[in-house]
Amino acid sequence: MTIRILGADVANQIAAGEVVERPASVVKELVENALDARANTISVTSEGAGRRLIEVADNGDGIPADELHLAFQRHATSKISHIDDLNQLYTLGFRGEALASIASVSRTTVISRALGEDISGRMLIEGGHILVNEPTGAPQGTMITVENLFYNTPARLKFLKKDATERQHISALVSRYAMAYPQVRFSLSQEGREVLRTSGNGHLEEVLLEVFGLETVQQMLPIQSQADERRPDRFPVVVNGHIGQPSLNRANRSQITVFVNGRWVQDSSLTYAVVQAYHTMLMTGRYPVAVVLIDVPPHEIDINVHPTKAQVRFRRPEVVFSAVQRAVRRTLVDHTPVPQLSLGSSWGSPDWAARRDRLTQVTTQRMTQLGFDADGTMIDPPDDDDEPATGPPRPRRNLPLLRVVGQIGATYIVCEGPSGLYLIDQHAAHERILYEQFSAERANEQIMIQELLEPVVIDLIPEHMDLINANVHLLEQVGFRVETFGRNSVQLRAVPVMVAQGDPAEALMAAIGDIECGDMPMEATAEQKMIARICKQVAVKAGQVLSPQEMQGLIRQLEACEAPRSCPHGRPTLLHLSAEQLAKEFGRLGAI
Amino acid sequence: MGMRVSTPQDNLSKGLSIVSRAVGSRSNLPVLSNVLIATDNGRLRLAATNLNDLGIVSWVAASVEEDGAITVPARTLNDLVNTLSPERVDLEVAVRTNTLNLNCGAMTAQIKGIDAQEFPIMPEPTDEDQYLPVPAQLLRETIKMVAFAAARQDSRPVLTGVLMEYDGQSLTMAAADGFRLAVREMPLAAESSENFSLVVPAKTLSELERIGANEDEDVYIVLPKDRSQQVLFHMNNVDVSTQLLGEEFPNFRQIVPQETTTRVILDTASLLQACKRADIFAREANHTIQVHIQPQEGMAGVVRVSATSAETGENEGFLDATIEGDDLSISFNVRYVIDVLNVIQSESVEILTSRPDKPGIIRPLGDSTYTYVIMPMYTGR
Numbered sequence: 001m002t003i004r005i006l007g008a009d010v011a012n013q014i015a016a017g018e019v020v021e022r023p024a025s026v027v028k029e030l031v032e033n034a035l036d037a038r039a040n041t042i043s044v045t046s047e048g049a050g051r052r053l054i055e056v057a058d059n060g061d062g063i064p065a066d067e068l069h070l071a072f073q074r075h076a077t078s079k080i081s082h083i084d085d086l087n088q089l090y091t092l093g094f095r096g097e098a099l100a101s102i103a104s105v106s107r108t109t110v111i112s113r114a115l116g117e118d119i120s121g122r123m124l125i126e127g128g129h130i131l132v133n134e135p136t137g138a139p140q141g142t143m144i145t146v147e148n149l150f151y152n153t154p155a156r157l158k159f160l161k162k163d164a165t166e167r168q169h170i171s172a173l174v175s176r177y178a179m180a181y182p183q184v185r186f187s188l189s190q191e192g193r194e195v196l197r198t199s200g201n202g203h204l205e206e207v208l209l210e211v212f213g214l215e216t217v218q219q220m221l222p223i224q225s226q227a228d229e230r231r232p233d234r235f236p237v238v239v240n241g242h243i244g245q246p247s248l249n250r251a252n253r254s255q256i257t258v259f260v261n262g263r264w265v266q267d268s269s270l271t272y273a274v275v276q277a278y279h280t281m282l283m284t285g286r287y288p289v290a291v292v293l294i295d296v297p298p299h300e301i302d303i304n305v306h307p308t309k310a311q312v313r314f315r316r317p318e319v320v321f322s323a324v325q326r327a328v329r330r331t332l333v334d335h336t337p338v339p340q341l342s343l344g345s346s347w348g349s350p351d352w353a354a355r356r357d358r359l360t361q362v363t364t365q366r367m368t369q370l371g372f373d374a375d376g377t378m379i380d381p382p383d384d385d386d387e388p389a390t391g392p393p394r395p396r397r398n399l400p401l402l403r404v405v406g407q408i409g410a411t412y413i414v415c416e417g418p419s420g421l422y423l424i425d426q427h428a429a430h431e432r433i434l435y436e437q438f439s440a441e442r443a444n445e446q447i448m449i450q451e452l453l454e455p456v457v458i459d460l461i462p463e464h465m466d467l468i469n470a471n472v473h474l475l476e477q478v479g480f481r482v483e484t485f486g487r488n489s490v491q492l493r494a495v496p497v498m499v500a501q502g503d504p505a506e507a508l509m510a511a512i513g514d515i516e517c518g519d520m521p522m523e524a525t526a527e528q529k530m531i532a533r534i535c536k537q538v539a540v541k542a543g544q545v546l547s548p549q550e551m552q553g554l555i556r557q558l559e560a561c562e563a564p565r566s567c568p569h570g571r572p573t574l575l576h577l578s579a580e581q582l583a584k585e586f587g588r589l590g591a592i
Numbered sequence: 593m594g595m596r597v598s599t600p601q602d603n604l605s606k607g608l609s610i611v612s613r614a615v616g617s618r619s620n621l622p623v624l625s626n627v628l629i630a631t632d633n634g635r636l637r638l639a640a641t642n643l644n645d646l647g648i649v650s651w652v653a654a655s656v657e658e659d660g661a662i663t664v665p666a667r668t669l670n671d672l673v674n675t676l677s678p679e680r681v682d683l684e685v686a687v688r689t690n691t692l693n694l695n696c697g698a699m700t701a702q703i704k705g706i707d708a709q710e711f712p713i714m715p716e717p718t719d720e721d722q723y724l725p726v727p728a729q730l731l732r733e734t735i736k737m738v739a740f741a742a743a744r745q746d747s748r749p750v751l752t753g754v755l756m757e758y759d760g761q762s763l764t765m766a767a768a769d770g771f772r773l774a775v776r777e778m779p780l781a782a783e784s785s786e787n788f789s790l791v792v793p794a795k796t797l798s799e800l801e802r803i804g805a806n807e808d809e810d811v812y813i814v815l816p817k818d819r820s821q822q823v824l825f826h827m828n829n830v831d832v833s834t835q836l837l838g839e840e841f842p843n844f845r846q847i848v849p850q851e852t853t854t855r856v857i858l859d860t861a862s863l864l865q866a867c868k869r870a871d872i873f874a875r876e877a878n879h880t881i882q883v884h885i886q887p888q889e890g891m892a893g894v895v896r897v898s899a900t901s902a903e904t905g906e907n908e909g910f911l912d913a914t915i916e917g918d919d920l921s922i923s924f925n926v927r928y929v930i931d932v933l934n935v936i937q938s939e940s941v942e943i944l945t946s947r948p949d950k951p952g953i954i955r956p957l958g959d960s961t962y963t964y965v966i967m968p969m970y971t972g973r
Binding site: 440445446447448449450451452453454497498500501502503504506 | 745747748768769770771772773842843846847877878880902923925949951965967968969970971
């Protein structure tokens with residue numbers, strides 16, 4: 001076989017394989033182009049799940065008619081001109097590959113009028129060959145129509161998933177960009193049906209409302225501004241977005257959406273940072289819902305990792321990672337409300353009722369706007385006057401002041417608070433208290449160790465023996481001094497003071513028991529797991545009768561906790577039945 | 593007809609207050625909530641038991657007209673008798689209805705009871721039993737100095753008990769809770785018993801101390817021949833019995849350090865004060881106090897007792913001390929220190945220790961019969 005240089009059309013088709021994987025990839029490239037062209041209205045249409053037709057129309061800068069043919073050449077771009085520009089990239093695209101790739105595997109029509117030009121151009125390309133290039137009349141902006149995608153690459157066509165799946169990919173993609181660019185009006189229609197329409201008024205919460213629905217958005221919290229966390233020694237990482245309360249959780253990570261500089265990335269370490277922030281608040285195997293927008297200076301990231309740019313590299317990943325984790329954690333700690341007790345029908349507490357009203361009001365407002373511009377005229381996004389953040393008063397950071405009423409089932413503490421009734425799970429609450437105390441001691445390297453009067457000899461099965469031998473150092477760090485004593489037994493010489501009141505042998509077994517089977521939520525460190533497990537073992541058990549003083553003491557300590565509302569394993573420590581709920585349930589309210 | 597007895601109100605009241613401590617509070621056997629009232633050789637015999645760690649029998653002087661017995665709810669009888677005026681109380685049992693009729697002055701009462709046959713048989717000393725007489729005052733003092741060190745929780749049941757070990761010359765009592773140990777040896781003149789080693793529930797001994805026999809009396813430790821799992825403390829008018837704790841007590845002699853390098857002599861009261869002050873801060877910090885032993889060349893040394901709480905603050909107390917050996921800083925659970933200083937009667941105490949991770953010993957100065965060992969605390973890395 002002789003070696004020869006591939007023809008441009010073959011090369012483009014191969015390149016297309018990387019960039020254009022499925023219909024959604026086409027949508028992605030075209031939407032990114034539209035955004036780079038500073039459009040504030042982008043409408044996406046797909047038919048036949050994107051195979052028959054994808055059309056993306058924007059009102060952006062447009063392409064001058066005489067440059068149209070250039071746009072479809074490989075490595076042709078207006079976004080960068082020099083390699084150094086990659087370090088200062090403010091645009092989403094830069095590779096200059098997308099249009100050429102798309103055009104090589106479909107029949108593509110472009111109609112565009114550039115800003116300030118009188119003439120608009122129309123060009124038709126099929127399989128990479130320009131068939132028509134003529135002047136035409138069109139509004140400012142660009143409309144690209146991609147038909148018969150993959151008609152000349154049957155293998156690719158064959159590997160496409162079911163229509164429903166491909167459609168879902170497209171709608172997921174468009175809604176993601178709508179979240180990242182709330183100031184841009186997005187609309188998506190699939191098979192002639194409008195699937196998504198955002199107002200472009202700049203309010204992320206409204207986009208979320210559109211995408212997730214009222215029920216979900218009510219359970220989301222805005223991430224607070226990170227201005228005060230900018231440090232001189234670090235580059236500024238601004239974290240925004242909305243995150244779900246721990247009560248809003250899913251079985252997988254797919255609802256964690258992360259944007260870096262307006263770019264949707266599927267970066268597992270950032271997802272991990274978000275999940276980590278929920279540490280001890282979510283149950284095992286559950287993941288939060290979150291939309292996190294991260295802004296970093298462009299020179300701090302490298303996007304040129306993969307043609308689809310779904311991954312980014314950070315120059316200092318740890319800084320970004322910890323900024324994300326801190327921001328999410330702070331929001332959660334500050335705002336996670338007590339889970340509401342639902343009595344059959346779910347009555348919102350006053351706070352939530354207010355928020356619900358506000359959200360419904362926003363929807364109605366938007367509907368009237370939609371009616372107004374139904375005639376197709378482009379109107380500017382509405383002003384940002386009605387600041388959505390002036391909503392309900394923020395939930396208090398700590399627990400409300402609670403008065404102990406009594407104990408039920410020797411398991412739950414009944415309390416009265418300023419806004420109704422609270423039920424506290426004594427075991428979960430005590431676990432949380434001990435966990436925070438222990439972790440604080442550990443963080444200060446101040447774990448107090450109590451020497452035992454006489455070493456306790458513990459006989460073990462070989463697996464446990466191995467576990468202990470492998471973790472002697474870790475055990476020592478949390479305060480257990482263990483020495484091998486014979487073939488299958490150990491001598492326990494000292495224990496952490498915290499467990500001193502119980503049986504030292506049991507505490508040790510509890511500590512190693514966890515190394516064996518990770519029963520902690522998410523990716524906790526072995527040490528955290530061990531601490532949580534020890535605390536679980538030491539904590540007041542369900543079924544233990546407590547005196548009023550003990551209950552009061554427990555609640556006071558819980559108030560001092562950083563995250564008092566869940567135990568280290570993520571179960572809630574308390575439930576709230578609001579005065580309002582009580583009144584409604586007894587027919588004192590709402591029956592008028 | 594059943595029993596007919598008369599007794600002064602104060603006698604009856606005292607007897608009831610002694611036995612009612614043994615009444616089972618959460619028993620599913622109703623008769624255990626009752627107190628037994630029976631005639632016994634011209635006296636009135638009162639008894640209560642929880643069938644476990646405490647059974648008490650008390651004899652009250654009375655004039656018996658007719659023998660008999662009944663059990664009635666302890667609380668009802670006790671509360672009633674306590675309110676009566678100091679007069680003669682007449683007790684009469686209506687056998688057919690199991691009722692106790694009680695008359696005192698202008699008051700009459702009928703208390704419904706349970707047949708005395710249902711009441712458990714209480715152990716009594718017999719001639720065949722082994723016994724060891726111990727001066728009541730000495731025993732009481734020793735219980736006070738030792739029993740507090742026993743464990744409250746029963747993760748290791750044997751540690752909720754007090755070891756009583758007799759070797760022919762002295763009776764040694766020891767209690768430990770896993771972090772501290774109290775031991776006292778009582779030399780006894782009488783050599784009347786075989787050697788024995790028992791673990792008695794600390795709670796029983798505390799009751800024994802509370803009942804308090806007359807000062808010049810002896811308390812007989814009785815080992816019933818036919819019931820090896822019981823022990824009986826026999827006094828003039830009171831018997832206290834209990835089940836023994838079966839397990840083996842830790843070898844406490846091995847725990848007491850034989851050699852120490854630093855010896856400190858302190859004023860007991862001043863040290864107790866300093867510890868109590870430190871505990872105000874230490875209670876927020878696992879009750880940890882630091883004891884800094886600082887010998888000074890050619891003069892009395894200084895002991896600094898300090899506590900630090902991240903939340904509350906910190907305090908320091910300085911005590912004059914006689915110090916032999918090296919300077920040293922060691923941490924203890926202040927509660928354990930306060931406990932022992934509360935029971936030491938002597939004016940001065942000595943603290944013996946050698947290293948921050950080795951046990952400390954506290955003793956009354958000049959009294960080698962008593963030893964208290966505390967395990968230290970320290971921070972991990």
